[in-house]
Amino acid sequence: MTTGTMRTGAATGAAGEDTRSRLLATALRLFTEHGAEGTSLQMIADALGVTKAAVYYHFKTKDEITEAVAEPGLRELAAVVEEAATFRRRGARIDHLLTGFVDIVVRHRALVALFSSDPGVARAIEKTLHGEERFEKRLIALLAGPEPDTSTLVAAHVALAGIALAGGAPALADLDDESLREALLAVGRRLMGRPRPRA
Amino acid sequence: MTTGTMRTGAATGAAGEDTRSRLLATALRLFTEHGAEGTSLQMIADALGVTKAAVYYHFKTKDEITEAVAEPGLRELAAVVEEAATFRRRGARIDHLLTGFVDIVVRHRALVALFSSDPGVARAIEKTLHGEERFEKRLIALLAGPEPDTSTLVAAHVALAGIALAGGAPALADLDDESLREALLAVGRRLMGRPRPRA
Known part of the structure; x- marks a missing residue:
């Protein structure tokens, strides 16, 4: 902390x-x-x-404040999703999405922790996203690709939810940004079957 | 649904x-x-x-009802943790923990979904666990092993949080228990560096 x-x-x-x-x-x-x-x-x-x-x-x-607190991170996430969608190769799309998602989670980890634990904050964020479910679907679809098999679909869900929750976990709050970013990205890549990044 | x-x-x-x-x-x-x-x-x-x-x-x-609804799953989880702790080999410990955890998440997925989305249910469950944080620490410690490096520790957090959230995800509610169980277990094993189970 x-x-x-x-x-x-x-x-x-x-x-x-x-x-x-x-x-x-x-x-x-x-x-x-x-x-x-x-x-x-x-x-x-x-x-x-x-x-x-x-x-x-x-x-x-207070809801206006909560929405404004969450807004920069959400805007960054929306931008990463839009950018990722422009890549034609699936590997490049996954890499861009994972790198961007992990980076946002790490830089906004206090907010991510709040989102996971505080219903008021979660509600405000969902309101800002105007239909959070569709946004989440878009993220999953980009990560898992079109017509994914069950194991790829489940891996994409575990990757996004796991990265967000682990990123905000109090037990990992002592990790510096760079170590957390590297470890979360490695985990996400492993889950989505991407090769290890070059050292 | x-x-x-x-x-x-x-x-x-x-x-x-x-x-x-x-x-x-x-x-x-x-x-x-x-x-x-x-x-x-x-x-x-x-x-x-x-x-x-x-x-x-x-x-x-109502809190008494919520606690009673959650109680069987929590008791099963506590039992899995105790059993896992008796294995001397780390691989066997991880296998037992992941298999048990995934099975409980899948069989209680309606409850798991509620826990992830409903603050009232989350509060009641934490009360039942009498210090949920220590319980979570125990799970992580068994999964990551003693003095884990950062990447193993982060992988353990992603595995537990990701499996629980994906298991309760509305988007995966149409998967039958066996398919969900198999996919979640495969993901957990991949994260913790365990070999694929024999087909």
Whole structure:
């Protein structure tokens, strides 16, 4: 948990950031500590040293904050999916998807952990995705390919769910980003039958 | 979803079952349809064709019902973990753990799906496990072995989380038990570096 807290703390204190992004970084930290349900707009205001009115100026409800916290990661994921879909060779498509997915999970692991454990955050993210199920289907379809056999389909599900959950697992929070990224990518490649990356 | 509903429906109607197990099967079906939060004791009573007092006779709160619904699967899992710990050879330990874990996930997939998606059910199960984190640590430790390197540790996390989530995934609900079991076990073995089972 130390690395996660340090990352958030550093982001919160960085000079030149506007109130909105400081607010979002603070909200994510408080959500992680108290859950989204256990965090009030007042707590966010207090942690920022501003009035509740200042928070209201940016966000009217906590759900709006949760959606805004999740938005960058989701936008990146959507971009990776679109890019992957442009590759004609299945291997290249899988490689692009796995590399991008793992990278997003690792860089946003505090958020991923919240998504796995906090129903409020999960609901907000699903709302942002406007039909999360179709998005997940698209990811699986790109990874497993057209008309996959059962074992490939199941491997794709295990890869995506496993990478996301392991990426956010408190037990792996002490791993630095690079080690986690490398290990998750290796696992994903093994699952999807891709050769080991060159050392 | 069809197979899941059929399984639950058949279990509910089986002759010779006592009220308690009919009640639990009905509760699981209603939890799946409406979520644990969206299911009242009255709804369970109505679906069973009994009075609310009859439900109260067995369970005082919905949390007690949720814990009782989850209890058989959790007891089986605890037994698999204890058995696996008795194997001296790491390969045999992994094989026993994966086979047992996959089998429990597949046979209880309606419950596993609920656990992944319903915060009320997840809370009740964690309460039953009396410190779920330690239990998960034990599972991971048995699977990854003593002092695992990063890649083995991450693979163990991906295997357990991925198998559980894929096993409960609505998108895989149409797979029959045997196909799902075989595919999940193959994936788990591949992740933990075990040879393919003989055909």
